Amino acid sequence: MLRYFIRRLVLTIPVAIGILVISFMLTRLSGDPTDLLLPPDATDSAREAFRRNYGLDQPLLTQFGSFVVNAMRGDFGDSLRFHEPAMSLVMDRMGATLELAVAAMALAILIGIPTGVVAAYKRNTPVDISVRGISLLGQAMPSFYLGILSIIVFSVWLGWFPSSGRGTWWHLVLPAITLSFQLVALIARVTRSCMLDVLGQDYIRTARAKGLGESRVVWLHALRNAFIPVLTVLGLQVGFLLGGVVVIETVFSWPGVGRLAVQAIYARDFPVVQAVVLLFAMIFVFVNLIVDLLYAAIDPRIRYS
Amino acid sequence: MIGSMLSRTATAALLSTMALGAGAAYAETVNIAQNFDPQTLWPNGTTASDNLNAGSAIVESLFWQNPASGEIEPLLATVVEMVSDTEALLTLREGVSFTNGEPMNADAVVHSIEIFMDEEQTPAYARVSDLFESVEKVDDLTVRITLSDTFPAFMLALSQISVVPPSHWNEVGLEAYGQQPIGTGPFVFESWTRDDRLVMSANADYWGDAPDGITELVWRPVPEDAARLAGLQTGEFQIVKDLPVSSIPTLENDDSVSLITVPSYRIYQIGLASQEQHESPLQDVAVRQALNYAVDSQLIIDALFFGRAIPLNGQVLREPQPGYNPDLGDYGYDPERARAMLAEAGYPDGFEIDFKCPSGRYAQDREVCEAVAGMLAEVGVTANLIMLEPGEFLRQLRTMELAPMYFVGLAPQDDPGFQASQYLSEWRYSPIANEEMDELILAGATEADPESRAQIYRDLMALMHEQAPIIFLYGGVDIYGTDARITGLEPRGDGRMFFYNVELEE
Numbered sequence: 115m116l117r118y119f120i121r122r123l124v125l126t127i128p129v130a131i132g133i134l135v136i137s138f139m140l141t142r143l144s145g146d147p148t149d150l151l152l153p154p155d156a157t158d159s160a161r162e163a164f165r166r167n168y169g170l171d172q173p174l175l176t177q178f179g180s181f182v183v184n185a186m187r188g189d190f191g192d193s194l195r196f197h198e199p200a201m202s203l204v205m206d207r208m209g210a211t212l213e214l215a216v217a218a219m220a221l222a223i224l225i226g227i228p229t230g231v232v233a234a235y236k237r238n239t240p241v242d243i244s245v246r247g248i249s250l251l252g253q254a255m256p257s258f259y260l261g262i263l264s265i266i267v268f269s270v271w272l273g274w275f276p277s278s279g280r281g282t283w284w285h286l287v288l289p290a291i292t293l294s295f296q297l298v299a300l301i302a303r304v305t306r307s308c309m310l311d312v313l314g315q316d317y318i319r320t321a322r323a324k325g326l327g328e329s330r331v332v333w334l335h336a337l338r339n340a341f342i343p344v345l346t347v348l349g350l351q352v353g354f355l356l357g358g359v360v361v362i363e364t365v366f367s368w369p370g371v372g373r374l375a376v377q378a379i380y381a382r383d384f385p386v387v388q389a390v391v392l393l394f395a396m397i398f399v400f401v402n403l404i405v406d407l408l409y410a411a412i413d414p415r416i417r418y419s
Numbered sequence: 420m421i422g423s424m425l426s427r428t429a430t431a432a433l434l435s436t437m438a439l440g441a442g443a444a445y446a447e448t449v450n451i452a453q454n455f456d457p458q459t460l461w462p463n464g465t466t467a468s469d470n471l472n473a474g475s476a477i478v479e480s481l482f483w484q485n486p487a488s489g490e491i492e493p494l495l496a497t498v499v500e501m502v503s504d505t506e507a508l509l510t511l512r513e514g515v516s517f518t519n520g521e522p523m524n525a526d527a528v529v530h531s532i533e534i535f536m537d538e539e540q541t542p543a544y545a546r547v548s549d550l551f552e553s554v555e556k557v558d559d560l561t562v563r564i565t566l567s568d569t570f571p572a573f574m575l576a577l578s579q580i581s582v583v584p585p586s587h588w589n590e591v592g593l594e595a596y597g598q599q600p601i602g603t604g605p606f607v608f609e610s611w612t613r614d615d616r617l618v619m620s621a622n623a624d625y626w627g628d629a630p631d632g633i634t635e636l637v638w639r640p641v642p643e644d645a646a647r648l649a650g651l652q653t654g655e656f657q658i659v660k661d662l663p664v665s666s667i668p669t670l671e672n673d674d675s676v677s678l679i680t681v682p683s684y685r686i687y688q689i690g691l692a693s694q695e696q697h698e699s700p701l702q703d704v705a706v707r708q709a710l711n712y713a714v715d716s717q718l719i720i721d722a723l724f725f726g727r728a729i730p731l732n733g734q735v736l737r738e739p740q741p742g743y744n745p746d747l748g749d750y751g752y753d754p755e756r757a758r759a760m761l762a763e764a765g766y767p768d769g770f771e772i773d774f775k776c777p778s779g780r781y782a783q784d785r786e787v788c789e790a791v792a793g794m795l796a797e798v799g800v801t802a803n804l805i806m807l808e809p810g811e812f813l814r815q816l817r818t819m820e821l822a823p824m825y826f827v828g829l830a831p832q833d834d835p836g837f838q839a840s841q842y843l844s845e846w847r848y849s850p851i852a853n854e855e856m857d858e859l860i861l862a863g864a865t866e867a868d869p870e871s872r873a874q875i876y877r878d879l880m881a882l883m884h885e886q887a888p889i890i891f892l893y894g895g896v897d898i899y900g901t902d903a904r905i906t907g908l909e910p911r912g913d914g915r916m917f918f919y920n921v922e923l924e925e
Binding site for chain 2: 159
């Protein structure tokens with residue numbers, strides 16, 4: 115198990131290098147930050163001075179060489195807009211993003227799983243049909259649209275929640291619900307179909323036959339067996355969440371990494387884009403490693419060597 | 420430092436309580452929603468209005484261009500005396516200190532102008548500081564500036580020089596200064612949570628008339644248009660910048676908010692590149708004129724901007740600017756004439772042409788381009804619309820890969836010289852190479868006499884109207900919303916907001 119864990123950890127190194135190379139190349143292909151950070155009618159000599167200051171006048175290979183050397187030391191360069199170390203800008207905003215992502219994930223688990231279980235248990239009843247309908251709607255509706263709609267309804271019309279920003283728990287409600295909406299729908303659907311499969315198994319009949327209470331059969335015996343695919347989906351959906359915060363943080367003016375990333379992309383703030391991409395990729399890799407380890411904890415038949 | 424800040428805050432609170440007791444202004448926090456969080460609060464760090472608005476509430480300039488009068492008025496300097504065409508004596512305001520106690524004097528101003536002249540530190544201002552040759556202290560309140568040539572936009576340049584405290588600047592450096600500036604302005608820096616809120620409190624020792632009733636400014640970056648509008652409607656924000664055009668009907672019917680529409684300095688146009696290297700039918704002046712007749716700019720103004728955008732009257736200078744030519748008018752929508760002119764120029768069946776357009780850079784950009792393409796189709800010109808992401812659009816503007824035909828909104832500094840120089844043959848994104856135009860543009864750039872200069876630009880506008888290097892579309896409109904209790908806020912056409920005459924009523 116430990117050897118497996120270490121092997122997986124070592125494998126993240128080539129992944130990180132690959133990410134760095136790809137993000138470096140893609141950002142450079144996308145244009146010149148000088149065009150966005152200076153006025154269009156800036157003089158040629160001012161443009162040259164700007165490019166010299168940020169090393170943009172160097173050949174691409176030289177830029178890449180110094181980028182790799184510095185990145186290995188943990189230095190991702192300074193933001194072209196804020197003139198601060200890119201990684202520290204990203205880490206400063208990580209707390210806000212984690213708060214939002216964890217809240218959304220918690221909602222997805224706390225609402226999605228029980229809803230899926232109930233829908234499966236009450237298969238083809240009005241409860242099941244409405245859960246399926248709402249899930250379909252939830253997965254189909256784009257989150258930016260849902261976000262704006264919820265601001266209009268719950269902030270402007272009803273006045274229940276603030277329309278934007280971060281601060282109190284009230285500020286968290288609308289963005290967290292909006293971010294989790296698609297995820298809740300997906301988890302409910304996956305849980306439902308896995309539960310349907312498990313509820314038809316012989317061991318469930320056996321559990322009932324030996325006189326176990328229905329709730330014990332469903333929530334302990336069935337759900338535990340149905341949980342592995344749900345866990346896989348949850349792990350993969352961390353990627354969806356990290357992508358989702360980019361949209362939700364912009365709609366709700368949430369001061370997190372996603373919004374920083376959007377603005378950095380628009381302004382061709384290369385160092386910040388690279389730092390965000392690497393960090394998000396590493397989070398995704400580690401979460402999925404943890405999910406793999408959790409499989410073994412949930413299902414004793416799974417062993418890593 | 421924190422102690423002195425606390426005592427200032429306490430004094431401000433005390434003063435505002437006294438003011439309340441006297442039945443005067445109502446003291447309150449004003450929340451301002453802009454699109455972006457500032458990158459730096461040092462106004463000479465960038466030219467982006469969201470940065471400048473916040474920064475110049477703390478750090479003041481030598482002069483300011485008052486949007487209410489349109490004039491350049493004294494701020495930290497009181498008088499400019501032109502000793503010759505290239506030498507100016509600047510008299511500074513007496514008795515002004517920075518909030519850290521440093522005096523605002525000739526040393527501070529010389530230091531600040533030297534920074535302004537250094538394009539390594541202020542690349543975004545190099546175009547206006549280009550002709551500054553040297554600066555020296557004459558006495559404690561007098562500074563001499565020497566220019567390398569006659570500079571008609573000198574006053575405009577002076578209105579952009581922010582004055583910083585030299586000792587503090589030298590101690591902390593440019594970057595740190597921008598994060599926590601010290602100035603002479605009506606507000607003092609309090610705190611800044613990036614991408615969330617920037618808090619400033621009223622400067623109790625302000626040398627001028629402080630904004631009435633405002634004890635605190637909180638700047639909030641809200642990138643989503645709909646969220647800025649929502650925050651205004653819920654009362655979370657008292658001033659909101661850059662509202663979408665579609666919010667106009669909503670705000671017109673809401674008594675609790677005021678709608679402010681400001682004619683923008685941005686001139687929207689379709690570039691019709693006609694230089695030798697850009698081969699296309701647009702090289703024929705008759706074709707360029709025909710396209711002007713083919714586009715109904717008034718319909719675009721009415722349908723896409725609720726009538727609030729500004730007709731250009733066939734020129735790129737705005738009515739209040741010197742050099743605006745009152746004898747010119749719009750080409751007018753005349754598709755019959757356009758078709759006839761195209762036929763006469765050898766295109767009876769029209770032609771096909773690439774038409775590049777940014778998506779998401781300007782208000783309604785995609786819609787305007789689609790409308791223009793539709794109107795051109797009416798006269799037989801098939802415009803292949805190519806939409807570009809804003810960053811890529813700007814890159815192609817610089818290299819003129821946008822040619823032969825493109826939609827652009829240009830907002831140079833508020834001087835006819837800067838507007839005109841964008842059509843100089845050698846300028847990197849000029850759509851035209853015309854010697855006669857060049858002569859006028861260069862003459863205007865160094866003409867010291869205001870009336871002669873205005874005449875040069877009037878002639879240039881007439882020539883440009885006839886040469887039609889662009890389709891003259893419309894002048895932009897900036898939309899602001901405020902709490903109805905806010906009075907005196909007059910934003911400028913370059914997106915700048917000042918608090919000098921702002922009042923928050925009870």
